[in-house]
Amino acid sequence: MNNSFGMIADIQRCSTHDGPGIRTTVFLKGCNLRCAWCHNPETVDSREEWMYYPEKCIGCGLCSEGCYSGAKVLCGRKMTVEEVIRTVKLDEPYYSGGGGMTISGGEPLLQPEFTYRLLEAAKNCGIHAAIETNLTLPWKTAEPIAELCDLVMMDIKLWxxxxxxxxxxGDNRNVLAGLKELSARKKPVIVRTPVIPTVNDRVEEISCIAEFAAGFDNVLYYELLPYHPLGQSKQLKEGAFKPEIFEKPDNSTMLKLASAARSYGIKVLVAGKEMRDIMDYNPKKESGWIE
Known part of the structure; x- marks a missing residue:
């Protein structure tokens, strides 16, 4: 197996939010965008860095010896393809319902060789392989990686x-062109838009994206992702990228945007829920949804 190294932020096992079924999500470090609402700011810098959780600090004063309470955590470590796949395969018994591995970030296309080799290894093991990407890099970088994917989850953040x-x-020209390239290759795609109040929570903005996505037969569905201030809880070193704070979108806004998008004949989900379940959305709840 190829021993090329990748800089890994985290490997989240048994995830249900990064593609179909139960997934093992591999978060790579390094991103070429600086989205104001970023919920994974620890993946923006491609280098290892310390994360701080002040609420976990017990004031022991032994920081230099190692944090025993989990208030100080190192994010980022080099791993080989073999090491990552070994962890991914631990979840293999749970993939029977349509799950698999998802490579996320950060932006996986910034580590193209490692991402390619990791996808290749997953395919050789018979594991469904997906990628989450902003698709802003040139198609010549994305093409070999996309060819190996069983599924591409791409963002169109703003029209x-x-x-x-x-x-x-960053620019969105490569994003729109990339969807056309993926369509020409009949690659299954999920188009997603994070809904950020005061940024893109307008019917006109979402309608343009939905109409564009609806024109491609390879798009499985269009998903609207309500903003959640998750990134605010992740304290990084001074000078590191820090996202802005926005309000959570309310139920009526999500319903209005989803209804507008659906009018273009495309299947619409809100945070994994279909239209008939959208009225259960509750932004005041921790997960955003009434179970």
Whole structure:
């Protein structure tokens, strides 16, 4: 097995939020965007860094010897493809319902060789392989990786190019062109948009994205992801990227946006829930949903 190294932020086992079925999600470090609402700021920097959780600190004063309470955690370590796949395979018994491995980030396309080799290893083991990507890098970088994927989950965060640059720091031309390339190769795709109040929570903005996505037969569905201030709980070193704080979108906003998107004939989900369940959305609840 290839021993190329990747910089890993975390491996989350038995996840149900990063693709179909039960997934093992491999979070890579390094991102080319700076989304104002980022909920994984610890994956932005490609280097290892310390994360701090002040609420866990017990004031023992032994930080230099190692944190015993979990208030100080090192994020980022180099792992080989073999090491990662060994962890992924621990969850293999749970994949029978359509699960598998998802490579996320950060942006996996910033570690193209490692991402390719990891996907290749998963495929050789018969494991369903997916990727979560902002797809802003040139297609020549994305193409070999996309060819190996069983599923591509891509974000169209904003339709208007100027707003995309303002709120993410990057261009969206490659994103839109990338979906066309994926369609030409009949690669299964899930298009997603994080819904951020005051940024893109407008019917006009979501409608443009939904209409565009609806024009491709390979798009399985369009998913709206309500903003959650998860990134605010992750304290990094001084000077590290820190996301802004936004309000959570309310139920009526999500319902309005989902209904507008659905009018274009595309299947619409809100945080994994289909239209008939959207009225159960409760942004005041920790998970956002009434179980």
């Amino acid at each position: 208007q190019a100027d707003l995309h640059r303002k709120w993410t720091g």
